[in-house]
Amino acid sequence: MTDDDRVFKALADPSRRFLLDLLFARDGRTLTELESELEMTRFGVAKHLRVLEEAGLVVTRRSGREKLHFLNPVPIRQIHDRWIDKYTEHQITTLIDLKRTLEEES
Amino acid sequence: MTDDDRVFKALADPSRRFLLDLLFARDGRTLTELESELEMTRFGVAKHLRVLEEAGLVVTRRSGREKLHFLNPVPIRQIHDRWIDKYTEHQITTLIDLKRTLEEES
DNA sequence: TTGACATGTGACCGGATGGTCACATAACTT
DNA sequence: AAGTTATGTGACCATCCGGTCACATGTCAA
Structure with missing residues (x-):
């Protein structure tokens, strides 16, 4: 799987695009905070965030037990x-x- | 299926992105000409071009029995x-x- | 008008993808 | 230490998607 393939596959899902919309509006949110905005279990959201992160569309920073998510516009x-x-x-x-x-x- | 969903789904496939690359390099090609650039049957290419057209990423113009394909950068x-x-x-x-x-x- | 050329349609199959669940680890709080 | 909170993992299943094939339509050229 090439880099750009990961990016386009990541963007192909409406839930993942909505997550990017949320991060575009306000950065640095946790999984739990993002989960509350979607009609989906935490596991589903975590899976989507992982896909976005592996594509480089989202970058993360750990802060204790929390994981903060940021939008990366480069791709x-x-x-x-x-x-x-x-x-x-x-x-x-x-x-x-x-x-x-x-x-x-x- | 929303408009933007069609666009992102269309971009999710490497063959379709390659078709856009070909049209970005030179516009107005026919199905047969594009087919010769891919290692795939004509049917596969036609299916991909249809997806791109329905997403608005490619616009077409008929000229006799030929169908000319053009890249649309707006989406x-x-x-x-x-x-x-x-x-x-x-x-x-x-x-x-x-x-x-x-x-x-x- | 006959044959070749360019494109279109519907069915089919193997593999990938979205979402959930049971279970597990790690960190903060009192 | 114990309970709560935040996140991670692997398996599972229904559905979607990429590519091919048999068949069909429409157009040009001699």
Whole structure:
């Protein structure tokens, strides 16, 4: 299993993406805290966090008996850079900003 | 199945990512042309292209009996924007550019 | 219009994946 | 030391997914 394979497989599950959303909103949470946000047993959440950590999308730090989880944006940026070059990036951000502006006006 | 679920599921397979790489290098290819680049039957490739198209990562245009395939970067950029805010984007691009520079020097 | 070419469909099978549970270790508290 | 809290492990099962095949449709060229 290659590194990028681990990243994309990790992102393929909606529960794991939701965990990233939670960490994007606020970093440094424990398993138990994250578990309370999902309708799933602790074991399921722990398994998902392990997949995210092995993919490098989440990094952890131990503090006593607690394990704190942090979002790592680097692999996400690398996905972006794989299929969007500098020129396209400028076009696409302009387009998306325009779309957002139009939606706000309506 | 939500839109973003289709996108991430589509990206979870290495053959499909390779197809995106091929289209990133050169757009507007037919199924038969793409098939010759993979070690897989035509049916397998067609199935993967269908998944990519339903996810909006690939858009197609018919030309007679041929179907031309094009890469659509919009869903990729949206993945980026989901977990990387403007401030982090600046930090991360600086970091990645630095890393690239160091690797080129060594 | 006949044959070759490009693509599409539905069924099938082996392997991978998501979620749970019983059980276990380690650390804080009193 | 004892009870509670936070996390870790391995097995299990239902379901999904990747790839192939037999078969079919539509298009071009002579």
